[in-house]
Amino acid sequence: MNLILFTFIVLLGFTSYYFGRRKAYTIQSTKKRLTALPQFYGYYLAIWCAIPAFIIFSLWAIFEPTIVKLLVLSDYSNQGYLDDELNLIYEKTKSLSRGQFTGEITPFIEASAEKYLSLRSIAQSSKAVIVLSIIIASVAYAYKRISSNSRTREPVEKFLNAVLFTASLAAILTTVGIVFSLIFQTIDFFKVIPLFDFVFGTHWYPAKAFVRDSSEALDPTMYSDTFGAVPIFAGTFFIALIAMCVAIPIGLMSGIYLAEYASSKVRQYAKPLIEILAGIPTVVYGFFAALTVGPFLKELGTSMGLEVSAESALAAGGVMGIMIIPFISSLSDDVITSVPQSLRDGSYAMGATKSETIKRVIFPAALPGIVGSILLGVSRAIGETMIVVMASGLAANLTFNPLESTSTITAQIVVILIGDQAFGDPKTQAAFALGMSLFLVTLCLNIVALRVVKKYREKYE
């Protein structure tokens, strides 16, 4: 029903576009000069069709359920039901009307369900009638109003402006919403666990918190020495460090090769190939690390007489580094390519060789951009989850031995939120606290990266 109505409105929109344009052409044929191109007249009418439709649809979506509910439940008023019971009755009515009700069907509820259905159909048809009549009225009004010198271009441009603004507003509001949901849960978490214990505690064992019987009251002492985040922060930065040790040299050198040495033919094929690395899902990297690299390192280590855990920080970090190569390579390639050719010419004309030119002129000029790309790579490394979960183990060991297993913030969030969890439980809230700290770290990194890149942009202006 809604779909048909919607299609109809869209068709109506196209029709009004057509009529608007036709009217403009008619005016034009009488040798009058239009104030805007004919299509603007069309768009203008289409907007007069779209805005009322949108307003009525949203009003309906907001008020229809409430009104229907009020009407259905009016039969039960003055019978002494509590609000909760009324809600239950209403839910039963709704599921019965959908034919999904499995409980005992009382005549009361059956009557309500019928009433509900009839109210819904009335609402639907009245919506269709109201929407269509208002649209037709508004389009007709606008159609009459347009003449050779009416302003159609400005409203159309303003409308576009508003649409684009709404889109960016939606993105921003979502971000703000996510941050707020993090903040409130995090605050709740820190009401139970002291901030000091979280930041400086060296023992992370959230499973302990889950052992408690839910009927017992919360006992803060029980959580001491449970949520110390130092091991997982250390693990996060350690694995990110290993990843960057792989990604920075390889990424940077391949970026320099692509930008300066590769012939245009090689570049044409090599660049997309490297960028394919960025398109591989991280879960694939994850099992590559867990099933190929991890066991390989273990065997290699054993043959050299080293004790290597099958899930090692080295395997996870190394594979993560490979994943980050294309980001650094591609970004630094772009940055280096955008260094003006005149600087290269200037250096070559002084008798500098290619490598001298790169080392002394191009690299310093591109450095801010390269630093920016590296920082973006770091924030990816810190936020990466799948590889670590699969390849580096879940036990939060405080270690800086790359051959042992360790864990990261992201992996711990996964561990906490997999399986059963209770809201309001410190264990669940710990995930929010971790998420919040992760968010703060990557936010800072991104801000620094953006600043550096911006500084770079000003350089050649």
Add this chain to the structure above:
Amino acid sequence: MRKNGVKMIKIKAKDVDVFYGKKQALYNIGLDIEENQVTALIGPSGCGKSTFLRCLNRMNDVIDICRVKGEILINDFNINDKSCDVVRLREKIGMVFQKPNPFPKTVYENISYGPTIHGMAQSKQEMDEIVETSLKKAALWEEVKDRLHEPGTGLSGGQQQRLCIARAISVRPEVILMDEPCSALDPIATAQIEELIDELKKEHTIIIVTHSMAQAARVSQNTGFFHLGHLIEHGSTDKIFKNPDNTKTQDYITGRFG
């Protein structure tokens, strides 16, 4: 410069052809450049004068699709020969570009760049001397001596171009190539550069590509006129401007085309 009444030839180009891919840009250019004189190359846009200039320090090597044929003798040595070391060549043949292109480094580092890569200074003191002399020769010392360690890109356009000239002369080249060095500058900065060119020719051979006929007449002793990849006429500036042999030259100089 004449020695015993004989012209000293610094650069001798013979049968130079240049191709960009399949398109031929220069045909059979033969031109002698006199030592310690200013030679101006004039002609309408796209006539090949800049291409020819870039042949002289093999800057065309940078362009993948560009091929150069023929002989260019500098001090009787063919620079298109395989045995020619481009790094040494460019040390001897400096170049100044159309748009000032100082490196995004300090004024000091801009000048010390060439001497450093060619290992010309053994100590900090020697380098300081090179920087000071180069800047003085480029008539920029007085203006920048207090801001040697500020970015070269912060100077004005004319100062930047003089900085580039100072950079070029820091390695004491024998020849300086200038590719429309004043086209991005205002008249005052242009006048300063022209004065400088006159000064520089005492120690260097200068070849300047210019769009401004007036500039060619003011600064040069010899002029070559290019048209559609051909060197139409060359000779002393006086002769080319007052009494050219070729009607095309005459037309171009009097502003009938170009």
